[in-house]
Amino acid sequence: MKSFGDVVKQTDPFIILFCPSCMNSTLANQIVTKHGTPLYAYDLAEVSQRAAELRAELPAGSSVCYSFKANPLPALARRVRESGGRAEITSEGELAAAQAAGFTGAEMLFGGPGKTRTEIQLALKAGVRRFSVESFRDLALISEMCVAEKVMVEVLLRVNPSDAPDARLAMTGVESQFGFEEALLTDASARERLKLPQVKVIGVHIYFGTQVAGVEALVTNTRRALASAERVQQALDVPFSVVNVGGGFPWPYGNDHARPSLDGLREKLDEVWSQSPFAAQGVQLWFEAGRYLSASSGWLIAQVLEVKSLPTKTFVILDTGIHHLGGMAGLGRVPRGGVTVFNLSRDVSAEPVMTADVVGPLCTPLDSLARGLKIPAVQSGDLIGIPNVGAYGLTASLLAFLSHPPPIEVTHEKGQECEAWQLRHGHAQISA
Ligand SMILES: Cc1ncc(COP(=O)(O)O)c(C=O)c1O
Known part of the structure; x- marks a missing residue:
């Protein structure tokens, strides 16, 4: 069975494709049915594979420290630990995540x-x-x-x-x-x-x-x-x-x-x-x-909410945006142009190609995942997936801006869901 991470190289990365061969869309649909969209799905086998590959390319006896800033999800970091990594942490949150992932203090570098x-x-x-x-x-x-x-x-x-x-x-x-x-x-x-x-x-x-x-x-x-x-x-x-x-x-x-x-x-x-x-x-x-170990494991799965056609432009509005895939948006590093969006719902290869801006639900024109994408027509309700976002995805985003609920993060392996997690935000009153 193919996993989420088995990405097939496209000739034109800007065209949305149905990709049954590159993503286990059955599993994607199962996970979405259970948890809703948007969500992040991480294939743990990818983490193991990347860790093994990296280790094989480094001198014998050397150590690899996993940079939690890439993705602090404990369920994912635990797999890095099981693959022999140490933890490179830089905050109390990353410390807590490293502990939750099973790293001992002796295995951490702060x-x-x-x-x-x-x-x-x-x-x-x-x-x-x-x-x-x-x-x-x-x-x-x-x-x-x-x-x-x-x-x-x-x-x-x-x-x-x-x-x-x-x-x-x-x-x-x-x-x-x-x-x-x-x-x-x-x-x-x-x-x-x-x-x-x-x-x-x-x-x-x-x-x-x-x-x-x-x-x-x-x-x-x-x-x-x-x-x-x-x-x-x-x-x-x-x-x-x-x-x-x-x-x-x-x-x-x-x-x-x-x-x-x-x-x-x-x-x-x-x-x-x-x-x-x-x-x-x-x-x-x-x-x-960081990214080498976690990026390939992650897909952001979202839904097309609306397709808005104007005289000279078309907008595909998703239920995800730069609050979930900011790519350091706050630092002016919004991922433009290079985002690949797969249609997980149906074969759209016979659809006419249109040019569209793929945008999110935030009240800012900056909430854009791609501009001027050539898209075989998508429709409201289609499930889409963005690959290679297991690093610098959710926690590198404007998560709390506009206060949408944080997406669920699900780990899976061999076609089975493993664990589901959710980051929290929102105000907690701390005064009496
Ligand atoms: C000190 C340090 N180590 C490791 C990393 C991880 O980098 P990468 O995810 O590219 O492996 C970073 C990223 O900014 C860093 O600042």
Whole structure:
């Protein structure tokens, strides 16, 4: 039986198709009958498969940290854990999700800029003993709280190397809020400044950016990360036991475009790693992955509410929009044009093609999932599916805007529903 994630490459990604061959529409209809639309459906077998594929392309003995920001759904993250991943978390919500997914504190790395006392305290209480530290202020705060809690933690220094990365969204090589500029750590004063009670520097953490396109770029970034780590280690003159080189492993977002190939990555990374002095020192090599592990598992399934035909334009109005698939809409990164929409209700291949804007129910013209799509005619009541939205889907969206109920999230495997979850929003009065 085909799963939701078995996406067939279309020649024209902008045309809505009936796709019985790429999605288990029977299961989709069963889940929708039970839970209604819109909903997110995640195939857990996809998560296992991606985790196994990624592991096979990374040097033996290296670890993969799952970035909860991609998708914190505990039922999905649990599968990552079962596939051997660690947890990379950055907030108290992600901490709670990681715990619900079964990760122990020892399996978590708590990172992110601007950490608060509350989240550090919660993390310490949960047994987190490894932090990625972004600044001297971050380190001082963690140290102070570890003294109060009488615990010792290990820290990775997040470094912003001067090199610009090969990534679609660069997070190093530019002035940013992330990490220590490398020069700060290689400065002679750094050694003393990092000597604080109850915190031990055990390595560095470098994250170049997301959607790194292709094996060569991933290899170059890893080589640069290891070189930067080496410079920092030499300057600080402390032994390292972990070097986290990030990742940025790519996957299509909201469309069925061809997946980027990681073929040959293992061989090249093995070479880069074997040339690093850290390999001989027994240092652990860590990577981070969010979208690569979760994106392919997820489909957003929605219903066509109305087809509105005007003299020069047609609008297909769905019961989902940028409040469920925002793609960082709040940051001006609305996914336009590239969204692929499959018709799950019926074969529309014989329908005449029309051009339509696919929009949601929010009271803003920004609520658009695609503009000018060529669509074999759809009609009110049709079920549609958007593939590759298991990462940066629901929790990267304007969920509470206009206060529609959050969609149900359903995990499934081998044609069977596993678990159903729902994010909550809405106001709870906290004063008496
Ligand atoms: C520090 C860090 N690690 C990992 C990730 C996950 O990236 P991706 O989902 O592209 O793997 C991000 C994403 O922004 C990040 O900021």
